[in-house]
Amino acid sequence: MSAGASRVDVVVVGTGGMGREAAAWVHDLSGQYRLLGFVDDAAPATTVADLPVLGPLTWLQEHPQVQAVVAVGAPATRADIVQRLDAWGVDLAQVVHPSSVVGPRVELGEGTIVCPQAVLTCDIRLGRAVIVNYGAMLGHDGVVGDHAFLAPGVHLAGNVTIEAGADVGIGASVRQGITIGAGAVVGAGAAVVRDVAPATTVVGVPARPIRRG
Numbered sequence: 001m002s003a004g005a006s007r008v009d010v011v012v013v014g015t016g017g018m019g020r021e022a023a024a025w026v027h028d029l030s031g032q033y034r035l036l037g038f039v040d041d042a043a044p045a046t047t048v049a050d051l052p053v054l055g056p057l058t059w060l061q062e063h064p065q066v067q068a069v070v071a072v073g074a075p076a077t078r079a080d081i082v083q084r085l086d087a088w089g090v091d092l093a094q095v096v097h098p099s100s101v102v103g104p105r106v107e108l109g110e111g112t113i114v115c116p117q118a119v120l121t122c123d124i125r126l127g128r129a130v131i132v133n134y135g136a137m138l139g140h141d142g143v144v145g146d147h148a149f150l151a152p153g154v155h156l157a158g159n160v161t162i163e164a165g166a167d168v169g170i171g172a173s174v175r176q177g178i179t180i181g182a183g184a185v186v187g188a189g190a191a192v193v194r195d196v197a198p199a200t201t202v203v204g205v206p207a208r209p210i211r212r213g
Ligand SMILES: CC(=O)SCCNC(=O)CCNC(=O)[C@H](O)C(C)(C)COP(=O)(O)OP(=O)(O)OC[C@H]1O[C@@H](n2cnc3c(N)ncnc32)[C@H](O)[C@@H]1OP(=O)(O)O
Pocket: 017, 073, 151, 152, 168, 169, 170, 185, 186, 187, 188, 189, 190, 201, 202, 203, 204, 210
């Protein structure tokens, strides 16, 4: 696509850390997107990270031609936001940093964010509004459910399933064939060698549950 032709107007939803990190590079995808600014219900200021805060989430309802980059880390909050945007018919932008490696037969759901230096090797399926953070590595035949969050430097071996809304902490590693249940939380630096039940928090090496439900 030539610069300036058919660019899509986007806004980043959320002015928190994840939102500002996403804005820092979505801004550079100028051949594909024109980043207009942020929307945020908290609307802490008129300007954040040198970009305008256009208003609360309802701003998107009033500008249906603009796509949303939902860059809010917490999966449950992101799911709520996506539900509101779906009800208004707002499209979710899929943003993939050019320094990432997205291999063959990798399917990215609508609204997925793939950050710089992430690697998705091959035969991987990501649901809607998934965040694959800086430097995360996803091996072959992986499945990642809607709204899941993979923090920076996560390593998933082959055949790993991350169910919807799970949150895998920074630097965690997951052995091949493991399933992380829906809404589960994996602590920073954990090594997951057993399946994790839904809505369960695990930490450590090897990872063990500290909390359920
Ligand atoms: C760019 C970005 O910022 S992206 C976001 C990156 N952030 C992350 O990846 C955060 C990941 N979150 C964590 O690791 C958190 O510590 C959680 C979710 C696992 C637990 O958080 P909390 O529920 O607040 O638990 P809390 O801090 O009270 O700790 C409970 C116990 O687990 C231990 N614990 C907590 N996290 C870990 C961990 N990652 N590894 C080992 N033990 C841990 C604590 O030492 C504590 O043990 P104790 O009861 O013996 O004192």
